[in-house]
Amino acid sequence: MIADTKTPGGHGEPPLLVDIRGLSIGFAASGSGAPIVRDIDLAIRAGECVALVGESGSGKSLTARSLLNLAGDGARVESRRFHLRGRDARGFREADWRRLRGTVTGLVMQDALVSLDPLRTIGQEVGEVLSEHRILRGRTAIAARVRDVLGKVGIPDPEVRSRQYAHQLSGGLRQRALIAAAIAGDPDLIIADEPTTSLDVAVQAQVLQVLAERVREGAGLLLISHDLAVVSGIADRVIVMREGRAVDSGPTADVLMRPRHPYTRQLIAAIPSAASRGRRLASATPVGPSGPARAAPPPRRGPGDVPVLEVRGIAKDYPTRPGIGRAGSTLTALTDVSFAVRAGEVVGIVGESGSGKSTCAKIVLGLLAPDRGAVRLLGQPWSGIREPERRPLRPRLQYIPQDALSSFDPRYRVSEIIAANLAGLRPADRPGRVAALLEQVGLRADLAGRHPRALSGGQRQRVSIARALAAEPALIVCDEPVSALDIGIQAQVLDLLGDLRDRLGTALLFISHDLGVIQHLADRVLVFHDGRLVEEGPVGEVLCTPGHAYTRTLLAAQPRLAGGLPAHAH
Missing domain, CATH: 3.40.50.300 (P-loop containing nucleotide triphosphate hydrolases)
Incomplete structure (x- = not known):
């Protein structure tokens, strides 16, 4: 286990939104019975972005979903401490979790087209948390708040867009609408699970700008991404996960520029680039902090003339x-x-x-x-x-x-x-x-x-x-x-x-x-x-x-x- 938390209540520090120690998650139905996530520490303060990185199956999404009690049917979640905004969530009932979703914690998923209901307008999607949690009353007040939130996330013509359906928007607009739905209730914490995967660089930059603005306004952000460059641009701290464990963690610049663990160096070595041209990526082996050794592929026959x-x-x-x-x-x-x-x-x-x-x-x-x-x-x-x-x-x-x-x-x-x-x-x-x-x-x-x-x-x-x-x-x-x-x-x-x-x-x-x-x-x-x-x-x-x-x-x-x-x- 790698400790990745600051002492709660430190002088002058923003409040802890998430304070979890020794998190383990398993499933009774699994064959081995061994936990899938093992002994994770996670702390997120107001105005801070923490990123979880690692390969598929490393436990990133499962860890994040446990903050919403959405780890899945049959999940067994255990921890020494599980505090959300100062409350011990280990004693939460389902009603407590429902109140938390949308008002304390907002979730942004990877595929907005799948996440947004095709039968509801964007305005209905964004306004749901406002009506369900009775944050606002009356159609006029809710509609005004929806337009305001859509404008905040950079959606042009919010009045028009609020009446449209997900399939009528571009990929970038859909993703921003999903973020609007997640932040409409002004949650203290946003969980973003691969929010920019498959988006082009221009739209990706727009989406990251919206999330970064929420962090500057004081929200906490838990970002899950396999793109280390995206993580580098927005995260304050990084936790590298492998096979359910945290193998590396710390301030973003330290982890990505001076990685201590061989697995972190392996991830960085696998990033395609102009420098990796003519070399294999998957066979790059970490040889120390100075950089990876890469195996050369077989000699290449050049392009033909025809x-x-x-x-x-x-x-x-x-x-x-x-x-x-x-x-x-x-x-x-x-x-x-x-x-x-x-x-x-x-x-x-x-x-x-x-x-x-x-x-x-x-x-x-x-x-x-x-x-x-x-x-x-x-x-x-x-x-x-x-x-x-x-x-x-x-x-x-x-x-x-x-x-x-x-x-x-x-x-x-x-x-x-x-x-x-x-x-x-x-x-x-x-x-x-x-x-x-x-x-x-x-x-x-x-x-x-x-x-x-x-x-x-x-x-x-x-x-x-x-x-x-x-x-x-x-x-x-x-x-x-x-x-x-x-x-x-x-x-x-x-x-x-x-x-x-x-x-x-x-x-x-x-x-x-x-x-x-x-x-x-x-x-x-x-x-x-x-x-x-x-x-x-x-x-x-x-x-x-x-x-x-x-x-x-x-x-x-x-x-x-x-x-x-x-x-x-x-």
Whole structure:
């Protein structure tokens, strides 16, 4: 156990909102009966942000949810001390916990679209805590407070937005609406569980600014994140968790710039960056405070001269929905975008939400027809033709999504998911080929009989890669394939994609909001803004000496590690 608390009641110190000693959490139904979270100390003062970091399964979210009595059915929560705002929560009844949620503690989850009720307006979501806890009475007073809170979190036109539903808002606006719902009751403590995962750097910066403002106003913040750069920019103290225990803790700059524990150094070594380019991430081994030793991958075959993909002047317009813009007007998603991807080349696409990245990917995949321009795959027409004409080339173009689980048929086992891309192979030969593909992506052959829900997030993403490789593609479109993965699993998947590019010569069109990932993996980068390709070139030139003002804005918004060093310069 690592003690990470100050003595309560110290002279001149802000009050303790959370004072927990020796927290252990287990489940009676678990096979071993051993606690999942073991002997954790946690203290959070008013006006302070404490971050929990670590890989998936380390116990971060379980620890945070215990502060709301939401650890789960059958959870056994034990501690030597469990004080919330000076009260011993070990004696709380359910009614006490209900009063605490929303008024003393607010919760911000990772996926706002899932967390917000699709059948209720944003105003109803934000106003719920005000009416349920009788903080305000009367529709007029509640509506006024809702508008005020929406404005505080940076949502424009709060009167209009309060009448809209979650699906009518952008990702950044949804996340800010979720924060508004969490802070509407002016809670002393905010728990934010991966609140910026999968958001682009610009929207991420906006969301973090809202949370930081609440801390400056005196609220406590418990932040859970796998992004060490995000943690560095907002947290006062950090607790590093591994396998349910706290293995490192202290002031943020000390933990991230002078890590004491080998595991903390391992996490920092796994961050993709320009400096990690040409080296493996997952095999980086800590050799001391000075830095990690990284293993080099096999020699790489360079990109070929022949393009596998040619995109020429594509454009896409959408008619605006009623109530948005002028009647009969159009929204331009892409304008005159041209680029090529060569065999064995990794081309990155970056840009904020709404920049046209996903529209471009859909056109490349043949899922959306461009209004103007053309796409060619392996020298053959790809756009402007019917799907039956595409069918012979379709296996040569594959896709790796951000959320592998949602892309799988839940009825299928791993073997069936992969075998679906083995057209033309005799049924008797398929089990052997599936086993070989699983081995190629670093998975055991015996996983072929499992359903995807029985696999970890990293294993599911490897199955997604194996499915794509089964068709022996010339090009794989990767849409944020590592954004939702923790640091360690992200490192493994990036190493795998790099190896496949090096060994097989597979080209990748790689969409990411993480510039460090692009710097680590890509050969060239395309910068999208407002539907236009505003800058392109070798990744080292564009992201080190950008020529366009928008590229400089993206780089400026990228979170940095403690000490002012770029997160992706380690």
